[in-house]
Amino acid sequence: MIHIAVDIGASSGRLVAGEIKNGKLTIKDIHRFSNGFEKKDGTYYWDIDYIMNEILQGLSVAKSLGFEECTVGIDTWAVDYVLLDQNGDRLQDVVTYRDHRTDKTIEKLTNLMSKEEIYRKTGIQFLPFNTIYQLFEEDQELLQNTDKILMIPDYLGYRLTGNAVTEVTNASTTQLLNIDSRAFDEELLELISVKKEQFAALIEPGTELGLLKHKWFPEYDLPECKIITVASHDTASAIVGTPGDGENWAYLSSGTWSLIGIENHKPFIDSYALADNYTNEWGAFGTFRFLKNIMGLWILQEVRRKLNGDFSFEQLVEEAKQVQPFQQFINFNDHRFLNPVNMIEEIQEYCRETNQSVPESAGELASAVFNNLAIIYAIALEDLERMTSKQINRVHIVGGGANNEFLNQLTANLSGKTVYAGPSEATAIGNLIVQLIANKELEHIESGRQLIKDSFKIKSFNPYPDSKEDIIRQFKRMLYSQNREEIS
Ligand SMILES: Nc1ncnc2c1ncn2[C@@H]1O[C@H](COP(=O)(O)OP(=O)(O)O)[C@@H](O)[C@H]1O
Numbered sequence: 244m245i246h247i248a249v250d251i252g253a254s255s256g257r258l259v260a261g262e263i264k265n266g267k268l269t270i271k272d273i274h275r276f277s278n279g280f281e282k283k284d285g286t287y288y289w290d291i292d293y294i295m296n297e298i299l300q301g302l303s304v305a306k307s308l309g310f311e312e313c314t315v316g317i318d319t320w321a322v323d324y325v326l327l328d329q330n331g332d333r334l335q336d337v338v339t340y341r342d343h344r345t346d347k348t349i350e351k352l353t354n355l356m357s358k359e360e361i362y363r364k365t366g367i368q369f370l371p372f373n374t375i376y377q378l379f380e381e382d383q384e385l386l387q388n389t390d391k392i393l394m395i396p397d398y399l400g401y402r403l404t405g406n407a408v409t410e411v412t413n414a415s416t417t418q419l420l421n422i423d424s425r426a427f428d429e430e431l432l433e434l435i436s437v438k439k440e441q442f443a444a445l446i447e448p449g450t451e452l453g454l455l456k457h458k459w460f461p462e463y464d465l466p467e468c469k470i471i472t473v474a475s476h477d478t479a480s481a482i483v484g485t486p487g488d489g490e491n492w493a494y495l496s497s498g499t500w501s502l503i504g505i506e507n508h509k510p511f512i513d514s515y516a517l518a519d520n521y522t523n524e525w526g527a528f529g530t531f532r533f534l535k536n537i538m539g540l541w542i543l544q545e546v547r548r549k550l551n552g553d554f555s556f557e558q559l560v561e562e563a564k565q566v567q568p569f570q571q572f573i574n575f576n577d578h579r580f581l582n583p584v585n586m587i588e589e590i591q592e593y594c595r596e597t598n599q600s601v602p603e604s605a606g607e608l609a610s611a612v613f614n615n616l617a618i619i620y621a622i623a624l625e626d627l628e629r630m631t632s633k634q635i636n637r638v639h640i641v642g643g644g645a646n647n648e649f650l651n652q653l654t655a656n657l658s659g660k661t662v663y664a665g666p667s668e669a670t671a672i673g674n675l676i677v678q679l680i681a682n683k684e685l686e687h688i689e690s691g692r693q694l695i696k697d698s699f700k701i702k703s704f705n706p707y708p709d710s711k712e713d714i715i716r717q718f719k720r721m722l723y724s725q726n727r728e729e730i731s
């Protein structure tokens with residue numbers, strides 16, 4: 244049986260076919276498309292109908308390749324949602340988490356319930372765009388006319404099958420789930436005037452959602468598909484697809500965002516985790532993703548866009564190698580980098596404000612991005628070890644960022660840990676692993692990770708001893724001198 248992973252990140256989407264052949268997981272790119280958001284009347288929106296069409300185009304490519312039947316799993320970015328009326332039709336376009344409508348909402352909501360109380364209930368990090376804050380800002384009349392609130396991958400699954408669910412890994416990013424009861428927290432729902440019935444039933448990854456409706460067949464030449472709900476938060480799928488083993492490894496899901504953390508079997512909720520804004524997003528198979536959001540390669544994507552796309556990502560890496568490293572210390576987790584009008588100007592303004600040299604060329608800008616991301620990763624790993632008393636010896640970098648060998652080596656040097664890079668398509672692979680487990684072709688996540696190790700090339704980067712301590716100390720000194728607001 245062929246399985247198809249639909250993995251949609253903030254910058255790109257892909258359909259990847261996979262099956263186990265001769266003891267290895269073989270994957271094949273079926274369809275790729277770019278993703279992004281547009282500003283309309285002052286609000287930033289995704290184009291969900293464009294995404295839906297690309298998924299159906301991709302499935303028709305699968306049919307043209309001879310796949311007459313398959314299972315399909317969908318994973319996407321977190322927190323965003325669709326509002327449906329009683330007929331199952333969308334009440335409005337889909338607002339993106341980078342919209343500025345929630346820039347001040349954490350402050351408003353934590354005046355009604357303390358940060359400590361919300362964190363005790365949910366164990367979820369305070370990001371301004373969490374679903375709870377977006378719903379708080381929604382038009383109240385619209386919300387009262389809403390029959391169902393569906394998270395993005397659940398909405399896409401609903402459009403394909405007609406069945407509505409709320410998959411738990413992605414639902415945990417709403418900051419509305421109670422970590423003890425594993426249900427929506429009624430007090431938090433009341434704070435934002437949402438009724439529990441407005442969410443579809445919570446379900447675990449690996450649950451069959453339904454069959455692809457034939458209403459799509461006249462317009463697209465499609466295979467017969469059984470849709471399986473996977474770990475539908477893409478980061479949860481990325482972690483399933485990360486070939487770590489034992490206790491002493493961390494993951495770094497490196498795409499538009501950098502999500503750095505460890506896989507836990509129980510939540511880790513204490514004042515240090517709250518202070519450092521670490522989260523306990525729910526993982527597949529009852530695990531917890533104790534991680535931190537770092538602004539990630541979004542910064543580079545926006546620098547590249549402002550350079551009119553004149554450089555490929557590979558070229559920007561080569562340009563960065565040509566310049567002196569560590570010329571500026573920049574806290575890219577500062578809220579100002581979440582969605583500035585012009586990322587290059589924002590970076591340059593930050594450097595002027597902090598009396599640092601100003602990066603001008605593509606190489607200087609790319610070097611500033613890579614060097615400071617590596618420092619922030621290293622500090623996050625230090626925090627993880629201190630908070631959890633766990634020794635982290637290995638960092639598995641997965642996602643598109645795993646292709647950036649320059650950043651992989653910088654991360655190894657500054658963290659002092661061995662970096663294992665790949666698979667770059669870990670998210671799609673993790674999506675496939677859950678489908679294979681649901682289809683009883685794999686027993687559990689451990690056998691899935693062993694299959695990944697047996698099937699894909701993983702490249703290692705050993706740390707070169709250098710003055711990492713001094714660099715990190717200088718970065719921390721700059722941080723404290725600024726005391727600016729992070730993205731929480
Ligand atoms: N060959 C490459 N060399 C350097 N960086 C790369 C390469 N391929 C991808 N990347 C990096 O990976 C990022 C995209 O990662 P990806 O996981 O596809 O993102 P998302 O899932 O968020 O859309 C790009 O922004 C780029 O920085």
Ligand SMILES: C[C@H](O)[C@H](O)[C@@H](O)C(=O)COP(=O)(O)O
Nearest residue numbers: 252253320321477478498499500
């Ligand atoms: C807003 C969320 O934190 C974000 O979606 C992140 O968790 C995520 O899913 C990153 O996926 P990308 O593939 O877009 O980097």
Ligand SMILES: [Mg+2]
Nearest residue numbers: 252477498670
């Ligand atoms: Mg991704």
